[in-house]
Amino acid sequence: MKAALISSLLEQGCSPDFDEETNRKILVVNLFALVGIMLTSILGLRALLGQEYPLAGSLFIASIFFVLARQIQLVYNNTVGRLIAVNLLLGCLMGLMAYLVVSGGKNNTGPLWIYVVPPVAMFYAGVTRGLMTVGVFTLMISLLMFFPNDALLLTSYDQDFKIRLLLSFLTVTFLSAFYEYSRQKTFDTVQQLSEQFEQQALHDPLTRLPNRRGIQQQLTQELARLRRNGRPFSLILADIDHFKNINDNHGHSNGDEVLRRVSGIFQNRLRGLDMVARWGGEEFLIVAPETPESNAEALAEKIRTSLAETPIVLNGFPIKVTASFGVCEVSKDVELERALTLADKALYKSKQNGRNRVTCAAVTSE
Numbered sequence: 001m002k003a004a005l006i007s008s009l010l011e012q013g014c015s016p017d018f019d020e021e022t023n024r025k026i027l028v029v030n031l032f033a034l035v036g037i038m039l040t041s042i043l044g045l046r047a048l049l050g051q052e053y054p055l056a057g058s059l060f061i062a063s064i065f066f067v068l069a070r071q072i073q074l075v076y077n078n079t080v081g082r083l084i085a086v087n088l089l090l091g092c093l094m095g096l097m098a099y100l101v102v103s104g105g106k107n108n109t110g111p112l113w114i115y116v117v118p119p120v121a122m123f124y125a126g127v128t129r130g131l132m133t134v135g136v137f138t139l140m141i142s143l144l145m146f147f148p149n150d151a152l153l154l155t156s157y158d159q160d161f162k163i164r165l166l167l168s169f170l171t172v173t174f175l176s177a178f179y180e181y182s183r184q185k186t187f188d189t190v191q192q193l194s195e196q197f198e199q200q201a202l203h204d205p206l207t208r209l210p211n212r213r214g215i216q217q218q219l220t221q222e223l224a225r226l227r228r229n230g231r232p233f234s235l236i237l238a239d240i241d242h243f244k245n246i247n248d249n250h251g252h253s254n255g256d257e258v259l260r261r262v263s264g265i266f267q268n269r270l271r272g273l274d275m276v277a278r279w280g281g282e283e284f285l286i287v288a289p290e291t292p293e294s295n296a297e298a299l300a301e302k303i304r305t306s307l308a309e310t311p312i313v314l315n316g317f318p319i320k321v322t323a324s325f326g327v328c329e330v331s332k333d334v335e336l337e338r339a340l341t342l343a344d345k346a347l348y349k350s351k352q353n354g355r356n357r358v359t360c361a362a363v364t365s366e
């Protein structure tokens, strides 16, 4: 129950529509703001009870800013809102730290909190801007601490303590920068690999065409378009004729070459919006958006002629490659699965009727 409440507080504002990195930043702003609110409230209350009114006041003000940053992120959950929230958190954090350095906080332990600044700045602002932010903060606290005669301090620190504080702070800064740099690099590599794997999973390595899974995206898009405007789209199934003979007579690698060339010819003959995929071994699926069956038949005929008229040269010898085609329209009356079955039947008819021809599903159902 408690865990569910905490996780819902932390995940407020996250959305499946945002990328992983954005959701992580929202979550960390929530986490940081909630921890900040709790810490500054508790410490503020203690300072109040100890009658340390300026310290209590500044802790409560910081607490209010933390609440404000979280609210801004929740209400304006867009890039600008998140940027304002992050800068408010960072500004408030650095302001509070500067105050703790100036006042000394409780028993001069205030400066010990400044180590929170580098990791937070690096995480939110990235390495370059994070280093710049921490650089400004370092200059500010150096000025406060080393100004002659402690004129800018409400307390005083030992000179050795100030130098060691600064050096250890710089060490933590560089470690945080290095950590953030490695994190970002790893994140980029993982992202790149995931895009690469996704690409590989959706494409056929031989022809580089989308595979069955890859064309699904286009089919889903076309179905959505059909639902919106009611205009049918068409499927053209193409199967190379006697491909087994090509493999047997010219070898498997030449067979592969034929598949590559055929896919090139198909692509060259298609219009901008049309898409071709490798549907199976020597079978291709062409999706023609907003195209009724009669127009798709003409398109298939154009592709068929083009393939039949383009000799494919293997080891210096031209060979004639043809394909058979089956065409079917997907409309409000014919669902996708049924259209695929009908296109397959039409293709079978083309094979039966002597190959190197186009058959429409409408004809086969007559």
Ligand SMILES: Nc1nc2c(ncn2[C@@H]2O[C@H](COP(=O)(O)OP(=O)(O)OP(=O)(O)O)[C@@H](O)[C@H]2O)c(=O)[nH]1
Pocket: 206, 239, 240, 241, 242, 243, 244, 245, 247, 251, 252, 253, 254, 255, 256, 259, 280, 281, 282, 351, 355
């Ligand atoms: N080289 C090569 N051959 C493949 C590939 N995928 C499938 N094949 C071959 O394609 C051939 C298909 O043969 P069949 O199904 O008998 O069809 P076909 O010889 O084209 O005869 P019809 O379709 O009836 O004209 C088989 O020999 C498969 O081994 C591939 O990626 N590369």
